[in-house]
Amino acid sequence: MGIIEKIKEIEAEMARTQKNKATEYHLGQLKAKIAKLRTQLLEPPKGSSGGGDGFEVTKFGHGRVSLIGFPSVGKSTLLTLLTGTHSEVASYEFTTLTCIPGIIHYNDTKIQLLDLPGIIEGASEGKGRGRQVIAVAKSSDIVLMVLDASKSEGHRQILTKELEAVGLRLNKRPPQIYFKKKKRGAFRSTALCL
DSSP: OOHHHHHHHHHHHHHHSOOSTTTHHHHHHHHHHHHHHHHHHHSOOTTOOSOOTTOOOOOOSSEEEEEEOSTTSSHHHHHHHHHOOOOOOOSSSOOOOSOEEEEEEETTEEEEEEEOOOOOTTGGGTGGGHHHHHHHHHTSSEEEEOOOTTSOTHHHHHHHHHHHHTTOOTTOOOOOOEEEEEEETTEEEEEEEO
16 A cells, blocks of 8 residues: 555544544544655655656646645645646645646636645755655746745745755846857857857
């Protein structure tokens, strides 16, 4: 039985268990087991190059937007409201474990919206499968940061630092690249200018 199946089994047991003073400890134990299993699921397998199942999604439509942010900030809710695609929502962190795609129909265009798993501080170094999540965001036309308004401004700064550490250019125009031909004797050379 895989990790996802174990999580679903524990969640089913939690749903069947009555909530009262006598079962409080048991429910707490089940929540701790789920948290441990989700942590295992988010860590890349030992000896792997960092690839993971379910992160990369085939591009579709005229544009691609990635929803990126910390766990439990409303990315899945936003995806569901904008696209009608069901993305599981729960009151605990790391509910979304893979990339969930949805499509926004606007005028005559189709925009692919991706609900990515939450990233944590240290994601740019691979913590919590952050590299896989950020790699999908890098393949997008737009990266939309989803933040919890009740949290401090520091969350935006941490997220910005993590994304810029892997080369994402936030709120900046792409560099202007052009070729300039130089004449040198009988040969011509081409220089790349940024």
